[in-house]
Amino acid sequence: MDQAGAPWCDHRRGYGGVGPAVQAPVPRSDGVGGAGGVLKRSLGEMERWQQQRQVAAQQAMYLRSVRQRTGALQPMDYGAVLGGVASPAYGISGLSSGFGGISPQPSSTALSSLTTASRTVVPVMQMQQLQRQMVAVPAAHSPAVARGPAARPATATELVLLQELEKQLLGDDEEEAADAAGSGCGSSITSSDWGNTIQTLNSITAASSPSPPLPTAVNNTALLARSPTNSSSSTASSSASSSPPISTASSRHLLSEAAAAIADGNYSTAASHLSVLKLAANPRGDAEQRLVTMMVAALSSRVGTAPSGQSQHRADLYSGEHRAACQLLQDVSPCFGLALHGANLAILDAVAGHRAIHLVDFDVSAAQHVPLIKALADRRVPSTSLKVTVVADPASPFKPAMTQALAATSERLGKLAQQAGIDFRFRAVSCRAAEIEASKLGCEPGEALAVNLAFTLSRVPDESVSPVNPRDELLRRVRALGPRVVTLVEQELNTNTAPLPARLSDACAHYGAVMESLDATLGRDSVDRARAEAALANKVANAVGREGPDRVERCEVFGKWRARFGMAGFRALPIGDGIAGRVKARLGPALPAFDVKLDNGRLGVGWMGRVVTVASAWR
Secondary structure, X not given: OOOOOOOOEEOOOEXXXXXXXXXXXXXXXXXXXXXXXXXXXXXXXXXXXXXXXXXXXXXXXXXXOOOOOOOOXXXXXXXXXXXXXXXXXXXXXXXXXXXXXXXXXXXXXXXXXXOOHHHOOOOHHHHHHHHHHOOOOOOOOOOOOOXXXXXXXXXXHHHHHHHHHHHHHOOOHHHHHHHHHHHOOOOOOOHHHHHHHHXXXXXXXXXXXXXXXXXXXXXXXXXXXXXXXXXXXXHHHHOOOOOOOOOHHHHHHHHHHHHHHHHXXXXXXXXXXXXXXXXXXXXXXXXXXXXXXXXXXXXXXXXXXXXXXXXXXXXXXXXXXXHHHHHHHHHHOHHHHHHHHHHHHHHHHHOOOOOEEEEEEOOOOHHHHHHHHHHHXXXXXXXXXXXXXXXXXXXXXXXXXXXXXXXXXXXXXXXXXXXXXXXXXXXEEEOOHHHOOHHHHOOXXXXXXXXXXXXXXXXXXXXXXXXXXXXXXXXXXXXXXXXXXEEEEEEOOOOOOOOHHHHHHHHHHHHHHHHHHHOOOOOOXXXXXXXXXXXXXXXXXXXXXXXXXXXXXXXXXXXXXXXXXXXXXXXXXXXXXXXXXXXHHHHOOOOOOEEEEEEOOEEEEEEOOEEEEEEEEEO
């Protein structure tokens, strides 16, 4: 029974030199024993000793990492490891079928060189995770298995990591023995090292694997960049200051796609586009994000069917607050204020030398009339009188707000004229376009009559809305008054007869330029900026979100206005270089991005090359 001399089992060293040493039988205290002082062992002790040896051998075999090999190690096929087919032969002993030249079964030579139990380098769970991330091509002697997609070439980063992995898994015995002797334990490769390597390989696998398909709205346009998902709390806290990365061209393209889908009656596609755009909209962001917010709201009103929203839009558009916000916009935006200044200069040139001046207007704006009174006072013409007649159409939905504001405006202008030494009279007349005549307006002989149409005609219906065509009728009636000058100021924008996709595209370019120009004159968080943008939002909502009679603001480009004035019997009074120079002088060098240009007798004011408003004079 004594096996102490067996060459493969020294119970004082442990199984094959590895694992914990098995305790030798303890000498008996009764002195009974054989030669050499070694006592006889009972059958129970021998059985316990044998079981301990078997357990130690099994533990060493279980904890053995990728150490067994026959012959010289052959190079790894890294491409196969990354892109091949998973082998079912994988076990905890590690990736045997994934490395060429490594036998799947341990040999007796390999068993005789088993290392200590502390040399375990691959924990069970990490090894299973690695097996799921890396798949190997079956060895030549393995049974055939179904193959997946062809292996892809390994990248440089993957090769470096896998070479390090191979070095750690298949290092020389001599180096490992030296490490064990020097450290008093097994391999220096720790579980944290393995965790770092596996996490790196996982990130490479995730980055190189195909991404799931994007939403339909993004696939169709290839516009929106993917971004990490944030928690609900972080999203709520950052929604006012950040939005998904989407370029100006991308947002404009998605808006055009949504408008085209609405025009075609494909509301589900439009809603899909708008849901993507809502992620990029930010009412407190930059100019483009604010514009997207307005456009998305306008288009969404066409996808929804709630009548309350349409009623609210009309109430907002016709309100006194909207009228006041529009006049504020004319004050704070050079794109609007400079065009009004150009119209004032054309009026002053037409009535030069006259003492009695009669101005017929269809609205009253402090941004235009206050500078006009000051300019008349600067002429130094004695006994100058100014009579202002405001015409209000009783059928216009804008009349209530205008009538409500007239009293305060007339009082302000009267005080200013009195201080300037000008005799000032103000009256309001309610009549339709077809009822306009000199007697009703109080025109008198000897007066220098001027008619001002600043942002007025775009609110008068034309032939596309009413067969009566009040717009052209108004022009014919004004011509019959025989004025010395008629000034026209309008936005250079086609929101009248253009189809929805073209109308939206033009509105994006136009109001985008206005939004950007506000950055040059107002802070993004100022109260005036918020009110001016509210006015723009109402204009956008009406131009893009409404059709038929509900679209009450119908702007046209200058070419169409010129045709209308020509058919009504007017001829152009070209605005000269003198007026353009004075308008530019008022702008000054501090705002170089604003443009003031003369083109065929019309004065265009804009931002960064985009004409926003046009002023012209007629007779």
